[in-house]
Amino acid sequence: MKVKALIAVLFIGIILFWAVEDMPAFGDPDAPATQYTGQLYVDAVLPDIGIDNIVTAILASYRGFDTLGEVVVIFTAGISVALLLRRGGRL
């Protein structure tokens, strides 16, 4: 069983290392990940919103509803831990 697992791990590892060859270089401006919407946001953030931090602009303004959901998720985690572990007392 261990030999089978080792063979599977080696097989998948070789495939992954093989796939690394096709990835773009680190910080390549022509990489596919930066081609699609990246330049769009870089150009649009300053006239649209007027703040310097593009990440915060996307996080809080373009994707504001999503971020509200994330905060509610963290709040729900706190509530859940309180309900599970807190003995007695009120919330």
Add this chain to the structure above:
Amino acid sequence: MMENVVIRTVSRLAVPFIQIFALYVIVHGASGAGGGFQGGVVFAASFILMIIAFGTANVRRRIDNRGIMWLSVIGITIYAGIGFLALLMAGNFLEYAAIEAVLGIPHLHGILIDLVEAGIGIAVMAAMVSIIYDISGNGEESS
């Protein structure tokens, strides 16, 4: 742990600087690296350091379970309230540009993003500290 004077002195020195740095990270969210999530977690880390150094009961005396839950709710209310404010100003939910257009204040968009980040920071800090209270305490001293 209470008798270790080195830990108590060092954390008494370090906690204000950690909290100042956390507030800096939250406020700096719109113009540089930073944001509400990161700043809130750093602020909660200062509370964790206080709990490690001074014990849970001492920290609970400053802010108890009810207070921390209220802070958590207040943080989310700030965020959602700004969203509903945009709704009130004839925009979509969380459409800050509508508030800026109605009130006519320049750069209000960035200020509202800062307020939203502050709300996120308060909510994340309160949730983290609440979890730490529940995990570190033995459950009997809940108030």
